[in-house]
Amino acid sequence: MPRRLPEAARADSSESEIGIDALRDWILLGQAPGVGPRTFVRLLERFGSPAAVLDASSAQLADVGLKSATISAIRAPDHAALDASLEWAQRPDARVLTLIDPAYPASLKEVADPPPLLYVRGDASLLAEPQLAIVGSRNPTPGGREVTRELARALSGFGLVITSGMATGIDGVAHEAALEAGRTIAVLGTGPDLVYPAAHRELAHRIVASGALVSELPPGQGPLPQNFPRRNRIISGLCLGVLVTEAAMKSGSLITARMALEQGREVFAVPGSIRSPLTKGCHSLIREGAKLIESADEILAELASELKALIASSGEGGDHPPEAAPERGLDAGQTALLEAMGFDPVAPDELIARSGLPTEQISSMLLLLEIEGHVSSLPGGRYCRTRGDG
Numbered sequence: 010m011p012r013r014l015p016e017a018a019r020a021d022s023s024e025s026e027i028g029i030d031a032l033r034d035w036i037l038l039g040q041a042p043g044v045g046p047r048t049f050v051r052l053l054e055r056f057g058s059p060a061a062v063l064d065a066s067s068a069q070l071a072d073v074g075l076k077s078a079t080i081s082a083i084r085a086p087d088h089a090a091l092d093a094s095l096e097w098a099q100r101p102d103a104r105v106l107t108l109i110d111p112a113y114p115a116s117l118k119e120v121a122d123p124p125p126l127l128y129v130r131g132d133a134s135l136l137a138e139p140q141l142a143i144v145g146s147r148n149p150t151p152g153g154r155e156v157t158r159e160l161a162r163a164l165s166g167f168g169l170v171i172t173s174g175m176a177t178g179i180d181g182v183a184h185e186a187a188l189e190a191g192r193t194i195a196v197l198g199t200g201p202d203l204v205y206p207a208a209h210r211e212l213a214h215r216i217v218a219s220g221a222l223v224s225e226l227p228p229g230q231g232p233l234p235q236n237f238p239r240r241n242r243i244i245s246g247l248c249l250g251v252l253v254t255e256a257a258m259k260s261g262s263l264i265t266a267r268m269a270l271e272q273g274r275e276v277f278a279v280p281g282s283i284r285s286p287l288t289k290g291c292h293s294l295i296r297e298g299a300k301l302i303e304s305a306d307e308i309l310a311e312l313a314s315e316l317k318a319l320i321a322s323s324g325e326g327g328d329h330p331p332e333a334a335p336e337r338g339l340d341a342g343q344t345a346l347l348e349a350m351g352f353d354p355v356a357p358d359e360l361i362a363r364s365g366l367p368t369e370q371i372s373s374m375l376l377l378l379e380i381e382g383h384v385s386s387l388p389g390g391r392y393c394r395t396r397g398d399g
Contacts (some may be wrong), residue, residue: 027107029095034059035107036094037086039126040227043079046122053108090229097128097202097228102217104133112137120246120272124225128201131221135194139316139373140170141308142244142251142269144262145179146287153179153255153287156279158186160254163305165191166386168376170220172196172248174240175213177206179254179262184212193220196244198237200230223247241265242272249315250275252302256290263290266299275311277302309380316377339383342366346374347383347394354391 027035038044038052038059055073056062062070063083070080098105106113106127114136117123129136143161145153161183165171171187173180175195187193195216199205201224204213216222225243226236241264245251251269253276256262266276276299281288295301302308309316339347349363360371375392378384384392 027110031058031060032098032105032107033091033095034063035126036105036227037091038062038083040087040090040094041079041082043076043082046124046225048075049125050108050123090227093229094128094227100130102130103201104129106133106136114247116248117243117246120242122242123246124243126225126227128224128227129221130201131217132192132219133221135170135192135221136223136247138170139168139312139376140172140194140248141312142172142248142265143179143183143254144173144244144251144265145183145253145255146257146260146262147176147178147180148287149178149182149255150285150287152281154182157182157254160252160279160302160305160308161186162190164308165189165193167305167309167379168372170194172244174198174237174244174265175205175209175222176261177208179256181209181212184216188215188219194247195220195222196240196247197222197224197226198240199232200224200226200228202228203231205232237261238264242268245269245272245274248274249312250277250308252277252279252308253291253294253299254279255281255287257286258289258293260290263294266294270298275300275315277308277311279303313377313380316380342370343374343378343383346371346378350384350392350394352394354387354393356391360392 039049044052052062052073056065067080070083097103106129108118108123108125112133113127127136141164143157145157149157157179161171165187168191170192171183172194173183173196175181175184175197184193184195193216195213197205201222204210213222223243225240230236238261241261245265245268248269251266251274253262253266269276276294278291278294278299279302280291280295300311346360346364346366349360357368357371357375361368364371375384379386382395385395386392
């Protein structure tokens with residue numbers, strides 16, 4: 010169930026970005042030792058805002074279960090770390106999203122312990138777009154790499170944002186393939202200013218340029234082992250589903266998949282040889298109810314209802330009613346887009362110019378129209394209509 014924020018916090022959510030003083034309070038509380046995501050939300054529920062928490066007496070903080078060491082850290086914060094985070098937030102490619110920020114992804118608020126803060130480099134708006142997570146072994150077989158590359162490229166080409174964890178192996182292959190056809194999000198197990206593993210430094214730069222790097226950890230936080238399993242709940246929480254392409258029985262990918270099941274997300278797994286240890290994890294997931302996947306079309310078919318509901322809830326086309334009558338099975342916005350498309354191949358940039366719709370709405374609508382067979386994608390990123398019955 011989504012967390013219900015207190016009235017004081019929700020009243021502030023009409024602003025797209027909070028002021029620097031308020032952001033300082035959020036970061037200070039988020040960096041206090043002993044204040045994890047669940048404790049942070051509990052404090053918001055009790056006091057209404059981070060500022061009110063910081064103004065509370067030591068006795069009041071003790072009453073809600075904070076230990077003396079945590080209270081002392083709140084009273085005497087690490088100003089160097091705090092200032093470093095605020096300085097990082099002023100970078101042109103950086104943004105810090107709080108739980109009350111309208112840009113904070115709604116899907117992530119649904120998890121049991123949503124991160125109070127998200128440090129984002131790149132395009133923060135991607136976090137609200139339809140995503141599929143692709144995860145797997147850090148030491149995949151050549152076949153596992155090939156399947157991952159094929160599926161990630163195809164799904165990204167359909168308009169889904171591909172999300173993964175930036176690890177070596179399957180994660181890196183998924184990010185690389187997604188960038189060839191679309192966009193990708195990397196959820197980090199370090200602070201947003203660090204790249205781990207270092208071999209992915211160039212990949213990280215490319216993701217920032219046309220995607221997003223996301224972390225719940227503040228700048229300067231290195232690669233601690235306990236942080237990587239925790240970031241998996243963010244990967245699954247952001248996405249409509251999780252696809253595991255190759256994984257051993259003790260793979261961290263299975264943690265992500267099982268978190269996805271707990272969060273009510275779809276889980277997909279690619280089968281393989283019964284003799285390979287790197288397919289045993291996938292086979293285990295399939296026995297537990299994950300859907301066996303052999304092609305991108307199967308994933309899109311499984312997600313069609315969720316994609317349709319998500320796109321409809323965003324209200325595409327509401328300010329641009331079409332003059333023509335809607336086609337059968339299409340809403341007004343989709344019909345307007347098809348009218349703007351005409352019957353010749355067209356690029357998304359041309360559709361944006363013709364329709365006046367924002368880029369993210371065009372991408373989402375093209376995705377759904379392609380799933381339902383109304384348009385087809387062509388080489389070079391262009392689209393054409395497949396039905397002329399409008």
